[in-house]
Amino acid sequence: MSEVLVEQDVLVRMQEDLRRALKKPRRERRWVMVIDLRKCVGCHACTVACVAENKLPPGVVYRPVLEEEIGTYPHVTRRFTPRPCMQCDNPPCTPVCPVHATYKNADGIVVMDYNQCIGCRYCITACPYAARTFDFGKFYTQDTPDGLPFLLGRQTADDYERVPSDEYGRKWERKGEESPIGNVRKCHFCLHRLAVGMLPACVTTCIGRATLFGDANDPASLVAEMVARPNTMRLKEELGTEPRVYYLL
Numbered sequence: 001m002s003e004v005l006v007e008q009d010v011l012v013r014m015q016e017d018l019r020r021a022l023k024k025p026r027r028e029r030r031w032v033m034v035i036d037l038r039k040c041v042g043c044h045a046c047t048v049a050c051v052a053e054n055k056l057p058p059g060v061v062y063r064p065v066l067e068e069e070i071g072t073y074p075h076v077t078r079r080f081t082p083r084p085c086m087q088c089d090n091p092p093c094t095p096v097c098p099v100h101a102t103y104k105n106a107d108g109i110v111v112m113d114y115n116q117c118i119g120c121r122y123c124i125t126a127c128p129y130a131a132r133t134f135d136f137g138k139f140y141t142q143d144t145p146d147g148l149p150f151l152l153g154r155q156t157a158d159d160y161e162r163v164p165s166d167e168y169g170r171k172w173e174r175k176g177e178e179s180p181i182g183n184v185r186k187c188h189f190c191l192h193r194l195a196v197g198m199l200p201a202c203v204t205t206c207i208g209r210a211t212l213f214g215d216a217n218d219p220a221s222l223v224a225e226m227v228a229r230p231n232t233m234r235l236k237e238e239l240g241t242e243p244r245v246y247y248l249l
Contacts (some may be wrong), residue, residue, distance in 0.1 A: 010209050013222050014199055021215035022197060026106040031189055032216040033200075034226040035082050036248040039210035042067060042080035046202035046211060053190065053201035055165040057174065058138040062131075062187035063202055082211065084202065085110060085131040085187035086235065086243035093123040093132065102184070108244070111168065111188055114179035123184055128236055129243075137174070137181040166192045189213070216244075 021029050042065060050056070050063045066081040091110050094102050101116035102123050124132045139162065164171035165180075169192050172180050190200035198204075203213045214223035226232070227246050234243045 010212065010222060011199070011204065014203065014212060014214055017214040017218060017221040017223070018194070018197060018199060021218060021221070022194075024215070024217075027108075028217060029107060029215045030217040030244070031087070031107060031109060031194075032214070032223050032227060032244045032246060033084065033087075033189070033203075034212040034223050034232070034246045034248060036208075036210045036212070036226075037079065037081060038248065039208040040065070040080045040082060041208050041210075042078065043207055045205045045207055046082055049201040049205035050187070053193075054167055055163050055174075056185075057135060058140055058142075060133045060135055060185050062133070062185070081247070082202070083129065083131065083235075084189075084245060086129050086241065086245045087187075087189060089242035089244065090240055092126045092128065092239075092241060096122040096126045098122065105191075107191070107194075109189055109191060110186070111191070112184060112186060114168075114172065114183045117179070117183040119182045119184070121184060128239055128241065132184050132186045135174075135180050135183055135185050137177070139174075168192060169195060 044065050047061060047063050047065055051061065054062065056062065063082060063084045066083055068079045068081065070077050070079055087109055089108065091104065094104065094110065098120065099116055099118055101113045101118070102110060103113075105111050119134070121134055124134065162174055164173040167180075167188065174181055190198070193200060200213055203211045212223050212226055214221040216224050216227055218224055226248060229248065231249045232246045233249060234246055237243070
């Protein structure tokens with residue numbers, strides 16, 4: 001009787017890698033994301049998962065998927081490129097902030113201090129990857145009949161962008177002119193999920209297992225193995241930003 005070998009799902013391996021990483025001091029980790037462009041089918045599941053996880057309002061998207069047509073008709077194909085924040089080791093967005101509202105935390109992740117941010121948007125201009133967006137305080141049901149309960153001070157079941165977000169380990173309720181309304185917002189590798197031993201939402205919802213995440217300082221981790229491959233690249237490396245997001249071609 002022959003044995004049937006079942007390949008381990010990469011999510012299981014990444015979860016094991018994450019558990020090991022969380023046992024290390026924060027400054028000894030190097031969180032990186034690896035996106036395999038050969039496996040991305042352009043389903044936008046990662047984009048939707050990110051919006052749902054972070055309760056993002058209209059116009060605020062942390063992880064768009066860029067689409068590109070390659071070739072000449074009739075021999076054409078499409079390439080899809082998910083573009084989260086690059087989490088640069090040398091981020092051009094942080095030094096331009098006049099109030100130090102954006103900075104690299106102990107995990108090496110570029111984060112936002114919503115209460116400190118004054119909404120000047122200098123960082124949006126400085127980011128060469130267009131990875132930052134601004135919360136103008138809009139709602140999906142605004143100016144619609146479904147928005148009436150909100151105007152009357154009541155919340156309905158479908159007003160998910162009014163549900164408090166867990167970003168940065170605290171509850172952020174979007175109301176009035178309070179933060180994060182009026183602030184710059186961005187991908188943060190789902191730090192609130194990592195803190196409780198969960199992978200980023202975009203990673204767990206990728207149907208093609210095209211998005212990988214982990215500690216590159218762990219030689220046994222999946223991402224360390226992927227980053228070492230010769231077919232990896234990073235966006236705009238010539239700028240010296242040292243992105244922590246790698247792409248497999």
